[in-house]
Amino acid sequence: MKHLLILGAGFSGKAIGETFRDAGFSVAGTTRSAEKAEALRALGVEPILYDGGAISEALAADMARATHLVQSIAPGKDGDPLFRTESPALSTLMPKLEWAGYLSTVGVYGDHKGGWVNEDTVLNPVSARSVERVEAENHWLASGEASGLPVAVLRLAGIYGPGRNALRNMEDGTARRLIKPDQVFNRIRVEDIGGSALFLAQKHLGGVWNITDDEPGPPQDVVAEAARLMGLPTPPDIAFETAELSPMARSFYGENKRVSNAKLRAAGFDFRFSNYRQSLAELHASGRWRG
Template identity: 65%
Template sequence: MHMMIFGCGYSGSAIAEAFADPDARVAGTTRSPEKAALLEKAGVQSFVFDGETISDALRAEIATATHLVQSIAPGRSGDPLIRLLGSHLDATMPKLEWIGYLSTVGVYGDHKGAWVDETMSLHPVSARSVERVEAEEAWLSIGDKLGIPVAVLRLAGIYGPGRNAFCNIERGTARRLIKKNQVFNRIRVEDIAGATRFLADNRRGGIFNVTDDEPGPPQDVIAEAARLMSVEPPPEQPFETAELSPMARSFYGENKRVSNRRLRVEGFDFQYPDYRMSLKELWSSGRWRG
C-alpha cells in the first residue's frame, strides 16, 4: 500500500500514523517547509504543496500511490486537487485503488436538533459548507468515472491530544455558552484515522458520518473537563449576548444530532464513542496536551 495524504495537518497526521506499518509507504503534503520537516521526523515522506502547483517530486510520488486521502478544504475556486488533476487523475495516479475525502457534517445544515443520517437531503448554510457539498459531488463523480471506490467521511467537531477542552481551560479561553436545546456532535481524531483505515482496507465507498454516539450541549463538555481537572468551570454565558466572531456564531446556527449508524453497520468500532470516556482517557493518560 502506498498512501498519499493531501493536507497532512491535525487529522491528516493521525491518518498517517494509522497507516504506518512495515508494508505501507505513507506520504503527505503540507504548506510550509517547517511543517514538512516535522512530518519527516514522524516518518512521513513530506512535500510542500500550496494548492496551486504540483512539483515534479510530488508528481513522481503520486504516480505510484494506491490510496489517496484529500483533506484540504475547497475554496471559491473549488477543490484544489480536482482543479489541478481531476480531468486526468487516472493518468497522473494510474495505480490508484481507493479515495477518501474528508468533509464535514456541516453539509446537512440546520435540522432544529433532529437526527440526521447519510440519506438526508443537504441544506448547507455557510459558504464553506456549500463548497464542501460541491467537492463531495465532484469526488464521487470521479470515482464513478474511474471505477474507484470513493469514501466521503463527514466529520463532526474534531478534538483530541493538543486540541480539547482541557487545553482551552488551561489557556483561559474556554467558555460555557448557553443556547437553549443546542447540541453538537464531536469526534476524536484517532477515530477519524481508524475509520479511514477501516474504509481503505475494506475498499468501501459511499458517504459515512464519522461522529460520536452522543450529541450534547457544548457547555457540558467544558464542565466535564473542569471536573476532571478539579477546577471551577468558567461561568455560564447567554449565547445571545456573548461576543463571538461571525464564524463562531455561525456554528451555533446549525443544530442537529448526527447518526453514525451506517459506519457501525459496516463493522467499524469507535475507540472513543462518547466525550466522557474520551476526556477521561485524555486526562488519565496525560496526553491531553499532545
C-alpha cells in the same frame, strides 16, 4: 508496499498518516511550510511542500506511486485542486490508485433544529464553505463512479484530540460555557478519524460516511466535564445572545443537528472513543491532552 498520499496533512491528516503507517503503509503528506514538514518527517510521514496550486514534479512523482489517497485540502473559490480545469485526470495522475477518501464535514447537512440526520438526509448547506464542500463531494463521488474506484466521502464532526481539547482550553483559561437552549454539537476524536479511514480503505468501501461519535451533546457539558477532571471551578454560564464571538464561531451555533453513525457501526467499525466523557478521561489519565 501500499502507499498512502495525504493532500493536506494537518491535524486530521497526521492522525490518518500515523494510523496507515502503523498498518504497514508507506505514507507521504503535503504541507505548506518547511517547519511543518519536519514535524511530519518525525512522525514517519514523508513531507511534500504543496500550496494547493500547480502540481510539482515531486508531488506528481508521489501521485504516480500512490495506491491510496486522502484529500484533506478544503476547497476554496477555485474549487478542489484535483478537479480544476487545468488538472489532469485522476487516472492519469494516479494510475495505481485503489481507494480514495475525501474529508468533508457534517456542516453539509445544515440546520435540522436538533433532529437526527444520516447519510440519506437531503443536504441543506448554510455557509459558503459548506456549499463548496457539497460541490467537492459531488466531484469525488462522480469521479469514483466513472472510474469504478471506491471513493469514500468522510463527513467529519467537530474534531478534537491530543493538544486540541477542552482540557487544554481549561488550562489556557479559554474555556467558556456558552448557553444556547437545546443546542447540541457532534464531535469525533481525531484517532477515530484515522481508524475509520483505514477501515474503509481496507474494505474498499466507497460512498458517504458520517464520522462522528455516539453522543451529540451540549457544548457546555463538555467544558463542565473537563473542569471536573482537572479539579477546577466550572466556568460561569454565558448567554449565547450576549457572547462576543467571531462571525465564524457564531455561524456554528446557527446549525443544530444530531448526526448518526449507525451506517459506519453497521459496517463493522468500532470506535475507540465513543463519547466525550470516555475520551476526555483517557486524555487526562494519559497526559496526552497537552499534545
